[in-house]
Amino acid sequence: MNEVIRKNFINILNSIDEGIHIVDTNGETIFYNPTMAQMEGMEGYQVMYKDVLAMFPSLTPETSTIHKVLKTKKAIYDNVQSYTNYKGRRITTINTTVPLYSDNEFVGVLEISKNVTRLQDLAEKIVDLQQQLYTTKTSKKESIKTKNKNFTFEDIVGESERLIRTIEFGKRAALTDSSVLIYGETGTGKELFAQSIHYGSKRAKKPFIAQNCAALPGSLLEGIIFGTVKGSFTGAVDRPGLLQQADGGTLLLDEINSMGFDLQAKLLRVLQDGKVRPLGGLKEIPVNVRIIATTNSEPVISVKDNILRQDLYYRLAVVNIELPPLRDRRGDIPLLTKHFLNKYKQEFNISNIGITKDVHELFLSYNWPGNVRELQHVIEGAINFLSDENYIVMESLPRYLRENFQKQPKATTLPELVEQLEVNTIKEKYYDFNKNITKTAEVLGISRQNLQYKLKKYNIN
Structure with missing residues (x-):
């Protein structure tokens, strides 16, 4: 290898975030x-030209990935x-270890390591805290009150027909034990x-545990969800997974489309058999747990793109619920605004909070790509910059919102007012019925052809 290239290559290896070990x-x-x-x-001089096992007594030829x-x-x-x-100090790493060859001759082993100690510790602490919280609740006659309340359908704010129908689907799903797949932006x-x-549901008094599948690498996620058995990997301990901890209750797997295919297959077996085998375990443990999975990507497209297993999709989507984006239920924006104003009025101990007409128009016209959460955060942030009269004004809002806002021209004549009313009414009903032309035309009392023309x-699409 050219000397300049070799030095540059070594400089690259010395500057990357992953650990590199070659023997x-x-x-x-x-x-x-x-x-x-x-x-x-360690220091480099302590390790160079020495055997791995000599420097790390806790490793053996059987547990060292390099020696394997x-x-x-x-x-x-x-x-x-x-x-x-x-x-x-105990550390946890995710290693990729590969043999090295030169001219077809085996010359050594390269190991690339990523330190996930803090991530592993945090994940395990969360699992332990969830279990402790549930144990604490069930050990008392009445559930303890926590800052993070349990949500019910009564907490969902909105009156649009599409949202009401979605809530009805959810209430029906609560009457069964079927798996649920929730799709929404x-x-x-x-x-x-x-x-x-x-x-x-009838599981309400049992655990509800949530895990974001995108928050952890797949190799850590497996142990968290399915549990581990001592000896399953170097340093592993006997630890029940979330499936066992949620026994009798519900396990929410958020962003299921971020879970690797191997784990999806393992989850499918649990759904089919009602049994879980911990990582490294030989015995299967019966579990009675309901799975609710969520995804922010269109499930059918995820299946087509080989992100979500087709067999798992069919198993999860026994009940399939699609949540409407906020732009498709703009009629709920005033209700949500009022809800969040009241919420932060109490939290910030402010007697009264209002919004100006310009802000109201902006809220109704903006597309809200972050949906209800974005609206909530915008309102919370704006409250920190209230006017002297305790009003949220345009200057209270983030710059990106103000720059994207284009006020509609004011309607002044009777024909303009009638047209504006017609546009707003068509939009509201069209989005309420999920852009179903037949149902929208029926509610508006006009023909399909007339609605399509309007x-x-x-330019409503």
Whole structure:
């Protein structure tokens, strides 16, 4: 290799965030980058030209991924490994370990490690806290009151026909134990619906546990959901997974489309058999848990793009609920605005809060890509910049909202007022019925052809 290229290559390896450890065929270290040194509490000179096992007594030839690949010459991908570093601190890494060849001759092993100790610790603490919280609640005659209340269908704000129908679907789903798949854009209230289904069901007094599948790497997520058995990987302990902890209740798997295919297959077996096998375990444990999954991507498209397994999709979507985006139920924006104003009026101890007419018009015309959550955050932020009269004014709003707002020209003549009323009425009903032309025309009392003409005339799509 050209010397300049070699030096640049080494500089790259020394500057990346992942730990790099290379050993020769004897298992002795020939390259050890600063990230790996920091991760393992070592200095490069302590490790170079020494065997891995000599530096890390907690590892054995059977548990060391480097020694496994030295022996088998087969790559290991995304393997979780917990061990004690040189300073006696327990660390957890996700390792990819591959054999190295030069001119078809085996010359050593490369290991790339990502330190996930804090992530692993945090995930395990959350699991433990969820279990402690539920144990604390059930050990008392009455559930303790917590800051984060349990949501029910009564907490869902809105009167649009489409939302009301969606709530009715959810209430019917609460009467059964069927799996539920909830699809909705970010901020539409998927977890609120999931909680409402749980607390409206016969499982209401049992655990409701939520896990975001996008928050953890797949190799960690598996242990969190399915549990681990001591010895399943280096440093693993006996720990029940979320499926066991939610026994009798509901497990919400948020962003199910972020879960890897292997884990999806394992989840499918649990749904089919009602049994879970912890990571590294030999026995299957019966579980009685209802699965509610959510996704912010169109499920059919996720299946087509091989992001969501088709068999899992059919198993989850026994009940399929689609939440409408806020732009399709603009009639609910005044109600939501009032709801959030009252909420923050109490939290911030403000006697009264209002919004100006300009702000009201902006709220109704803006498309809200972040949906209800974005509206809530905009209102909360604006309250920090109230006018002297305790009004949310245009200057209280984020700059991006003000720049995107284009006020509609004022209607002054009778024909203009009538046309504006017609446009607003058609929009409201058209979106309420999920753009169903037949139902919208029926409610408006006009023919399908007339409605299609008006939709084109007013550029409503």
